[in-house]
Amino acid sequence: MSASPRPQAPDEAALDPDAMRQPLADAWYCVARSDALTSNALKAVELNGEQIVLGRDASGTAFALRDRCPHRGMALSKGRFDGTGLTCPFHGWRFGTDGRCRDVPTLSSSDAADFSKIAVHRFPVRESAGFAWVNPHLGSPSGADVPALPELGFTAAGSVVIELVVEASYDLTTLSLVDPGHVAFVHDSWWFRPSKDLREKVKTFTPTPHGFTMTSHATTTSSPVYRLLGGVPSVEIEFRLPGVRLERIVAGAKRVANYTFATPLTHNRTMLTNALYWNMPALNLLKPVARPLMRQFLTQDQQVLQHAQAGLDRKPTMVLFGQGDLPSQWYFRLKREALTAAREGRPFANPLVTQELRWRS
Ligand code: FES
Ligand SMILES: [Fe+2]
The missing domain is CATH 2.102.10.10 (Rieske [2Fe-2S] iron-sulphur domain)
Known part of the structure; x- marks a missing residue:
């Protein structure tokens, strides 16, 4: 089942983001509501x-x-x-x-x-x-198997959508969708993370058609947002190329979906779209509360990403280190496979295997 992560090769630990700097050309991007x-x-x-x-x-x-x-x-x-x-x-x-x-x-x-x-x-x-x-792909249709569009999977009783432009590259912004390490430091608002302590996390990652899914081992979580649902929710987070993060929370018949999409605007501007959907009409009352909290959350990413971009502009290298950075390495591996498969005119073959990852957050 879950293999232990293989040791990192040094050349994998220091990735040059110049190599595959461009967003995937042949893929669907969220452009508007x-x-x-x-x-x-x-x-x-x-x-x-x-x-x-x-x-x-x-x-x-x-x-x-x-x-x-x-x-x-x-x-x-x-x-x-x-x-x-x-x-x-x-x-x-x-x-x-x-x-x-x-x-x-x-x-x-x-x-x-x-x-x-x-x-x-x-x-x-x-x-x-x-x-x-x-799909901004130009020229004749490549016939490549392009990542599927995100679907909701239930009828929403309500939703809140926040869009924010980040002055940062597509890759840097998309990495924040698969980066567990930043959460404790960037998203430290009381309503999202009441405890300031870092705790050991163990999660299983499974390959999916153009990405991977993370499932929680222990379904209890400290976030009050999850507690609103009552009961013990199951949480599944999927990342999918080109830059799609789908968090699905299920508690009995109750559904909440927290979707985030990264859209490349120009080489150094990326739009983050965060959509929260639910199927319980009673939650519509929380809309006026949810909107500013979601905006605050996304603004936290925006601010830190813009500062990091300024650093990468001076020296465009990253050191991806430890198991918490493996999903970031996987992003580049998935992207490389998508480019290679398209060039070779063959179907995408997910290079990832099921793994258990441990980190503190
Ligand atoms: S009709 Fe002349 S620019 Fe469009
Ligand atoms: Fe974030």
């Missing part, structure tokens, strides 16, 4: 250096186009959208939600120019767990 996409407005977002305009057509289907008019580069998100087409505000070119140019109103009837070949790049978009997800 689903309810932010309506058929009478356009929404501009950034994803991996691309400017993207999001919308929802009159039939309810979401779309994502490069936010750049081919004519003179104008942001189409600044233009009008009538539920079927986008009109550029600069010279009135019209585009369908498929990106194809439908009309160039300034053409004279004697002008032979054919605009049917003009198109704006269209990105694939999907909706899941209350969010819109875009």
Whole structure:
């Protein structure tokens, strides 16, 4: 069953983040809340250096186009959208939600120019767990087996969503989702960690299709947030490429899901989206309390990540050390496998094995 972790090779302990610095290009990233996409407005977002305009057509289907008019580069998100087409505000070119140019109103009837070949790049978009997800991969579809979109798995009675931009690289930000060692030092608020003492933790990590799952040995936990559920909850935390952390708490028929998604905006800006969902209507009363606490929690990550990024900007190396840092090493190993599998045109083969890890937090 659970093998003891193998000793770290020195070259694994000192990872050069330059090696695989880029976020995975062929993967789904959370770009907006689903309810932010309506058929009478356009929404501009950034994803991996691309400017993207999001919308929802009159039939309810979401779309994502490069936010750049081919004519003179104008942001189409600044233009009008009538539920079927986008009109550029600069010279009135019209585009369908498929990106194809439908009309160039300034053409004279004697002008032979054919605009049917003009198109704006269209990105694939999907909706899941209350969010819109875009795959920024360019070029022909790679056919790679891309990590599945997170699903909720129950009907939410309510949710709270917090989005925060972190001035840090995608990798550094994503590592905070799999880093048990920072919790005691960064998230030391009374409501999350009443005790300041570090305690020995033993957790089992099991490989999953594009990541790994952590299950608690002892399901008792000190957090008052968990105690709200009553009973002894079971907690499962899954990490999945490209940067998705899914914490699922189950106590009888009660469900709480705490999902965190990392989205690369530019090479040094990453958005963290934290969504808390529950299936007990009574918990809706706690929304006004939950929101500022979640924001505080995410801001703690944001602040420490920005300071760490400043250090990495001066010298871009990390020393990943001890069992508590193994999940961080696994992140890089999973990412390397995703890149290698895509390059070799073969399915992703999870390189991880079931392991028991011990650390103090
Ligand atoms: S820039 Fe868009 S129509 Fe000219
Ligand atoms: Fe954190």
